[in-house]
C-alpha cells in the first residue's frame with residue numbers, strides 16, 4: 001500500500017525541493033543576468049516594457065518569507081523571470097542565451113523533483 005503523505009509533510013518536502021532548486025540556479029554559470037533586479041537606471045525602458053519584474057533574489061526572499069502558498073506559485077515566478085528575459089532580450093544575445101540555458105536547467109530540475 002502506497003503511504004499517503006500528510007499535507008504538512010507534503011508542503012515541507014515541496015519547500016525543501018524549491019529551496020534546493022533555487023540554490024542550484026543561483027550558482028549556475030548562466031545565472032548572472034538574474035541574480036538581482038534589473039537596474040532601471042541602467043535600462044530605462046525596462047519598467048515600461050516589463051510589467052512584472054522578477055529575479056532570483058526576489059524569489060529566494062519570497063521563499064524564505066513563506067510567501068508561496070504552493071510550489072506552482074514558485075514555478076510561475078521563475079517562468080515569469082524567463083519570459084521577461086525573452087521579451088526584452090534577443091535570443092542570440094548573451095543575456096538571451098543565458099536565459100534559455102538557465103530555463104532549460106530549471107525545467108529539468110523541476111521534473112526531477114516533481115515528475116509529471
Ligand SMILES: Cc1ncccc1N[C@@H](C)c1ccc2c(c1)OCCO2
Pocket residue numbers: 032033034036037038039042043085088089095
Ligand atoms: C535579465 C536582464 N534582462 C534585461 C536587461 C538586463 C538584465 N540583466 C542585468 C543584470 C544585466 C544583464 C546584462 C548586462 C547588464 C545588466 O549590464 C551591463 C551590460 O550587460
